[in-house]
Amino acid sequence: MPVGSSRNPLRVAIIGSGPSGFYAAEHVLSQDDLHVQVDMFDRLPTPFGLVRAGVAPDHPKIKSVTRVYDKIAANPDFRFRGNVEFGADIEHEDLLEYFHAVIYCVGARSDRRLGIPREYLPGSHGASDFVGWYNASPDQRNLTFDFSGERVVVVGNGNVAMDVARVLMLPPDELAATDIGGHALRALSANQVREVTILGRRGPAQAAFTYRELRELAERDDIDVIVDPADMQLDPHSLHDTEQQPDRGRDQVLELLRELSERGDRGHDRRIVFRFLVSPVEIVGKDRVEGIEVVRNELYRGNNGELRARATDDHEVIPADIVFRAIGYQGVSLPGVPFDPITATIPNDRGRVIDPLTGQSRVGEYAAGWIKRGPNGIIGTNKPDAQESVEMLVDDVRAQRLRRDVLPAKVFERFLAERQGEVVSFADWKYLDEREVEKGGELGRPRLKFARVENMMRALREREKLDG
Numbered sequence: 001m002p003v004g005s006s007r008n009p010l011r012v013a014i015i016g017s018g019p020s021g022f023y024a025a026e027h028v029l030s031q032d033d034l035h036v037q038v039d040m041f042d043r044l045p046t047p048f049g050l051v052r053a054g055v056a057p058d059h060p061k062i063k064s065v066t067r068v069y070d071k072i073a074a075n076p077d078f079r080f081r082g083n084v085e086f087g088a089d090i091e092h093e094d095l096l097e098y099f100h101a102v103i104y105c106v107g108a109r110s111d112r113r114l115g116i117p118r119e120y121l122p123g124s125h126g127a128s129d130f131v132g133w134y135n136a137s138p139d140q141r142n143l144t145f146d147f148s149g150e151r152v153v154v155v156g157n158g159n160v161a162m163d164v165a166r167v168l169m170l171p172p173d174e175l176a177a178t179d180i181g182g183h184a185l186r187a188l189s190a191n192q193v194r195e196v197t198i199l200g201r202r203g204p205a206q207a208a209f210t211y212r213e214l215r216e217l218a219e220r221d222d223i224d225v226i227v228d229p230a231d232m233q234l235d236p237h238s239l240h241d242t243e244q245q246p247d248r249g250r251d252q253v254l255e256l257l258r259e260l261s262e263r264g265d266r267g268h269d270r271r272i273v274f275r276f277l278v279s280p281v282e283i284v285g286k287d288r289v290e291g292i293e294v295v296r297n298e299l300y301r302g303n304n305g306e307l308r309a310r311a312t313d314d315h316e317v318i319p320a321d322i323v324f325r326a327i328g329y330q331g332v333s334l335p336g337v338p339f340d341p342i343t344a345t346i347p348n349d350r351g352r353v354i355d356p357l358t359g360q361s362r363v364g365e366y367a368a369g370w371i372k373r374g375p376n377g378i379i380g381t382n383k384p385d386a387q388e389s390v391e392m393l394v395d396d397v398r399a400q401r402l403r404r405d406v407l408p409a410k411v412f413e414r415f416l417a418e419r420q421g422e423v424v425s426f427a428d429w430k431y432l433d434e435r436e437v438e439k440g441g442e443l444g445r446p447r448l449k450f451a452r453v454e455n456m457m458r459a460l461r462e463r464e465k466l467d468g
């Protein structure tokens with residue numbers, strides 16, 4: 001029976017339930033000529049990956065993309081299986097026995113390393129830990145951050161750095177109007193932070209943050225945004241590029257930074273300071289962070305034409321009580337799955353997983369999203385990315401390159417139940433979702449997130465008791 005026929009439906013396992021996973025599910029389920037069944041696995045009981053655990057709480061519009069994912073999940077051929085960890089509850093080999101195809105959509109859940117002395121001194125945190133913590137991700141629930149100091153330094157010039165700086169600056173009533181974790185709301189409401197310094201290793205023309213995020217800070221009338229006018233005197237390389245290579249986003253950022261440099265200090269008691277052309281050299285402090293030593297950089301043109309930073313001899317120490325390292329996420333390897341430690345991605349050709357030993361694609365294995373292309377782009381970038389991987393999969397189905405026989409779905413149900421007695425379905429998640437909104441409503445908040453897996457599972461068990 002050919003794979004994808006009504007008697008032998010194409011069985012697809014998707015590992016990870018973030019945007020790339022949902023877009024992959026949507027595209028494979030939309031193949032009119034194929035019978036498809038999708039099982040989506042997540043290590044957490046809750047779906048949506050970084051839409052739930054990464055997008056800043058004060059950006060509810062961005063989060064509303066989950067309505068699209070809800071529709072995908074409503075397809076009768078889609079199954080969500082939360083609380084199932086790849087590599088622990090189910091292994092790579094198991095999936096190959098039960099599914100014709102596996103799509104790895106696990107994102108990039110670690111932080112890139114700076115590689116400087118005392119990088120992990122108490123008080124120096126990866127931004128992904130802070131972001132997960134304020135978004136009530138169970139992975140970070142037990143972390144603690146000491147906000148009793150006034151000075152924070154954020155290393156990195158991307159949108160995560162902007163999120164971190166903004167969340168640290170938001171007044172308690174604004175935080176309470178978001179779905180920020182209850183523990184984070186309590187801790188941040190009492191924070192003493194007065195100054196957040198954001199460090200870019202290159203210049204303002206190379207900043208990775210976007211105009212919208214910068215404007216959000218600039219428009220606030222309760223904080224100062226400080227840009228040194230000297231930083232807005234671009235170096236000859238940057239000047240050349242801004243003149244020769246049109247880029248509307250970059251130019252909007254530059255214009256706004258220039259306005260901010262002219263606006264200067266308005267005397268607010270909280271401020272965000274942008275510093276450009278500086279790289280961290282080491283974290284300063286004995287038992288905990290006391291500052292960060294930086295070196296001034298100059299720009300030079302690399303072989304590929306890109307402007308790169310090069311250290312000068314000019315060093316200084318910026319005092320800091322906390323340092324957040326927001327220099328990009330990093331993918332983590334999955335047991336049994338090829339991994340390129342240099343790019344921290346799964347080696348692949350347009351989504352087909354490549355076995356590094358043979359250079360050949362692995363039958364029925366695909367990757368999509370950040371673990372495929374690296375941690376860049378916005379949520380929507382994952383749609384064409386996932387579609388490309390699914391196109392490869394569909395090509396392989398049509399060319400009959402996939403394993404034809406896999407063990408029946410019913411046998412998989414039994415196998416999974418033996419491995420994990422408490423698999424969370426999408427209906428279970430919807431129940432948790434309603435409880436969160438209900439609990440939030442009691443406090444006058446849009447949602448109060450479950451931050452611990454055991455609490456989610458308890459809520460589900462109690463519902464079962466109620467249901468009799």
Ligand code: NAP
Nearest residue numbers: 156157158159160161201202208326327328329375376377
């Ligand atoms: P990112 O956009 O890649 O920015 C990383 C920043 O870290 C860059 O400025 C980079 O500088 C800098 N950096 C890297 N290595 C460094 C080092 N060793 N020393 C000093 N600086 C270093 O990453 P991100 O901020 O984590 O964001 C990830 C993705 O999610 C991005 O595509 C971002 O736009 C997206 N995102 C979007 C939103 C939103 O839409 N609101 C919010 C959050 C995240 P160089 O440029 O010099 O390499």
